Amino acid sequence: MIDTLIRKLSIADELTEGDHETLRRVSVRGRQVPARQDLTTEGDRPENVHLVLSGFVCRYKILPKGHRHITALMVPGDFCDLHVAILDEMDHSIATLTPCTVVEIPRSTIRDLTENHPRIAHALWWATLVDEAVLREWLVGLAGREAAERMAHLFCELLLRLSVVGLAEKDGYALPLTQIDLADMLGMTPVHVNRTLQHLRSEDLIVLKKRRLEILDIARLKAFCDFDPTYLHHTPRTKNLNHHQHKLQISAS
Amino acid sequence: MPHFFFDTDDGDFRHEDDEGFELPSIDAARIEALDALPEMARNKFQDRDRRTYSVRVRDENGTAVYSASLALVGEWHIPHAISP
Numbered sequence: 189m190i191d192t193l194i195r196k197l198s199i200a201d202e203l204t205e206g207d208h209e210t211l212r213r214v215s216v217r218g219r220q221v222p223a224r225q226d227l228t229t230e231g232d233r234p235e236n237v238h239l240v241l242s243g244f245v246c247r248y249k250i251l252p253k254g255h256r257h258i259t260a261l262m263v264p265g266d267f268c269d270l271h272v273a274i275l276d277e278m279d280h281s282i283a284t285l286t287p288c289t290v291v292e293i294p295r296s297t298i299r300d301l302t303e304n305h306p307r308i309a310h311a312l313w314w315a316t317l318v319d320e321a322v323l324r325e326w327l328v329g330l331a332g333r334e335a336a337e338r339m340a341h342l343f344c345e346l347l348l349r350l351s352v353v354g355l356a357e358k359d360g361y362a363l364p365l366t367q368i369d370l371a372d373m374l375g376m377t378p379v380h381v382n383r384t385l386q387h388l389r390s391e392d393l394i395v396l397k398k399r400r401l402e403i404l405d406i407a408r409l410k411a412f413c414d415f416d417p418t419y420l421h422h423t424p425r426t427k428n429l430n431h432h433q434h435k436l437q438i439s440a441s
Numbered sequence: 442m443p444h445f446f447f448d449t450d451d452g453d454f455r456h457e458d459d460e461g462f463e464l465p466s467i468d469a470a471r472i473e474a475l476d477a478l479p480e481m482a483r484n485k486f487q488d489r490d491r492r493t494y495s496v497r498v499r500d501e502n503g504t505a506v507y508s509a510s511l512a513l514v515g516e517w518h519i520p521h522a523i524s525p
Contacts, residue, residue, distance in 0.1 A: 379477035
């Protein structure tokens with residue numbers, strides 16, 4: 189289970205066996221957290237960074253009238269709050285959506301990783317930049333995509349993010365979120381989420397049943413919402429560069 | 442908490458809700474129903490001058506307890522080919 193972190197960070201960099209060992213050491217003590225529980229609350233000054241090993245976690249804010257808006261979804265292998273190592277007071281809250289296994293990593297450990305393990309530091313930086321890119325994509329979705337496309341886009345994104353850590357099959361994955369959770373992350377009313385799910389189903393794109401999302405035709409689903417996976421940055425710059433250099437070498441010889 | 446179902450219709454796609462969700466009261470269900478209507482209209486490509494969006498709330502037993510609709514009406518004031 190701990191290897192989810194290694195699998196995820198290995199996208200960013202060629203980690204060595206030593207790096208793997210270091211990552212295993214920092215993420216050994218997972219604790220079980222029930223669904224719908226705050227890991228940190230707005231206003232806290234947390235001492236630990238949270239890493240998800242199983243389940244779904246969200247980042248959210250509560251608006252003055254009591255409405256919750258979810259600004260990020262964290263899946264296994266994701267850090268919830270790397271910024272805690274640097275920033276002081278929490279400007280938002282983090283909660284489990286499903287039963288989860290979470291590791292608490294002291295800020296001092298994160299500082300040690302970034303100062304003494306350059307490849308891991310690079311990978312953590314990559315993870316933070318990807319989180320920002322995902323947020324950007326969600327913002328664009330809220331501002332510019334229609335409900336059905338926005339929802340389809342989230343389903344495509346999760347397919348790739350869960351595949352990386354071995355939690356998706358090629359035609360679907362476990363999605364134990366409620367319609368209210370989906371509504372709060374898609375900026376939709378629950379009634380419209382319900383209707384939109386049914387609409388996507390009537391188009392033979394997806395079926396969400398018994399907490400599993402089945403993607404009936406991934407190519408059509410991607411085309412439907414104009415999904416471009418670039419923002420997930422699953423092809424690291426270093427590998428691209430190697431590929432490019434490799435091509436140059438071939439063409440030179 | 443009581444469970445409610447929300448059937449919706451925009452004239453092209455009619456959805457009979459067989460899942461629904463829990464809400465604290467029937468008044469909360471009314472608000473959810475009314476909130477959904479402008480959202481349905483906003484997410485629809487407006488290809489007609491007349492379209493009615495409707496929602497019906499059913500309780501746990503399937504009995505309709507509330508319904509609401511939103512009519513979107515466009516009208517020309519100059520000579521123009523009749524819109525659909």
